[in-house]
Amino acid sequence: MRWAVVSTFLVVGSTWALGTWFVRASVEREFNSLVQEEIHEMSVLFRTSDGGRSDFARFADQVRGEHPANPMAWRVWELETGEIWGDFGATRLLEEFQVNSSPGTTRIERSGAGWKEERIGDSLQAGLLLDGKAHTAVLAKFQAYFAVVALVAVVLLIGGGALFSRRTASLLEQVAERARAAKPLRESADLSVEGAPEEIRDVSEAFEELLANIRNEQARTKLLTAGIAHEMRSPIQNLLGETEVTLMRERDASEYRRVLESSYEELCDLGRVIDNLVSLCSTGRDMDSAGTESFDFGREADLQLGRERRRADRKGVEIRMQMTGDLLCEGDRHALLLAVRNLVGNAIDWSPSGGAVDVTLDGRNGNLEITVDDCGPGVRPEVREEILKPFYTAPPAEGRRAGFGLGLALAKQAVAAQGGAIEVADSPVGGARFQVRLPRRESAESGSVV
């Protein structure tokens, strides 16, 4: 604030000083040229006359008449002797301004008066004293006027500036207050301030965005922690327990084998849980196509569905896989295959023993179409949207634990990141049908074909 005041004063002050100096200089210049002119005129006039004193007086009056505002005084010397030939005009001025009795020696230092000497006629030297009182008065008035204006300007500038910055400061403080009061976990904070100019609104919006991001991060962390606590504790618990109990005494090979197989099942589960959790909570999914991988969806399905196949085998469920057309694709290989594995795993979980799960991969049209059909109880139309959200738990399939419902949520996220969509419908074989439509290339818009 101090800065603003000082600099305003400096700027206005220097402007004022510069202005007045300039005006004064030009007035003086005008003045001097005027004096020059008058002497010159006198010289011309005098030459036409007889050269007597009365002539001079007459001309002096004439010249004087042309400039009523400026009193004039003349002192004329004889060049040869240096004696005063005569004083004319407002002679009191000569004494006032201390005009010397010798020619060529007078210097007028006071501003507001002009003095010039020039030879007139053949033998005379005339000096003209011009009193610029009127001009000086005008100048003084002008200076005063200018000073007042400058002062008013300073006051307005400083006052206005102070007012503006105070208002801005108070608006920003309101924004800060609301930001402090906002609890990130609540619904989106409203930091908007009434009647604020655009810049302040920008700040509010930026803050709101920041808070929204923090909320997202916290939600993810919460999901991750909860997921770890719930989904991972159980398999690890079983591994610990079964192993501990088994090791308590000697057992035969078949018993060890059984425990190992059971552990293997838990470990496969654990692997998928970790995959799902990490994928769901991974931040900064960038849609940069520079980060995509080309792969054959069919080949990868063959390679990666092993775990699901074995689970189906154990349960007595058949997996029938059918691939048609070109299944080349560009995107996040791991996430997309994880999505399909989750869908197939789900289908197996809900299929009765002896049933079959049909998996079709169709690449004949522009998009990739992946369909998973099961012959389980199907999905009621009312919950078809809900089941794709995290945290959704239906009553668990027989013999399985109640999960957190992360698998389908992950599937939806991975498919959406590619720009595709999942639809839940009825399967022609009686159960549920999960249909995935994927563009071959990652795209931000859902469902667009590349």
Added chain:
Amino acid sequence: MSAVDVTAARLLVVDDDPKLRGFVQQGLTECGMHCEAVGSGDEALEALENSGSYDLLLLDVMMPGLSGWEFLEELRKRRDETPVIFLTAREGVEERIKGLELGADDYVIKPFEFRELLARIHAVLRRHEPVLRTGDLVVDRLRQAVHRAGEAIDTTRKEFELLCVLSEARGATVSREELLRLVWGIEFEPGTNVVEVLVARLRRKLDRGREPLIHTAVGRGYYLAEKEAT
């Protein structure tokens, strides 16, 4: 189980986790490959210098000292084109792309299934050495073509796959269980003679009127070789 054969594929596992080295080495050896293991990038460079070349490298990404990436960069800088499959935790798509761009052929994400790793190893080896020869038999794994003495032989998909498995074993015996697993993806005993039937069909196509290449190791399995082992 198949015997270890010096002409079998030579692999090197590079990972700082001793348990991982353990089970990978054991598993791959039991699948008929020759597998060595080291614990760091520097040791891997040493192994390359001493033991010559490998058919494939399994490379962990997160290692103290010379990281997997740095090792791979160094390898490619030396113009070593040995195929590489890297083992990574899921760090995000960018990390995996980076690995592929640095010159790796494929990757698996930890925790991975051993079977998936095995399948990818086979695929990479196939890409790098598509053609296998046994005597006058030429098996082109990439083009799915079989020739004997220049004459093309038509095979079904399953027949071709069985032939590939036998060729890749380079004369080592492959058991029935192995064949069931590798060719049919079956883990349990189906109680049928599906393997015998297919081998018989293959023999008819391949060996009729020529030197037999498919031999039976009684009680153990089958092997592909020019001469019958004594």
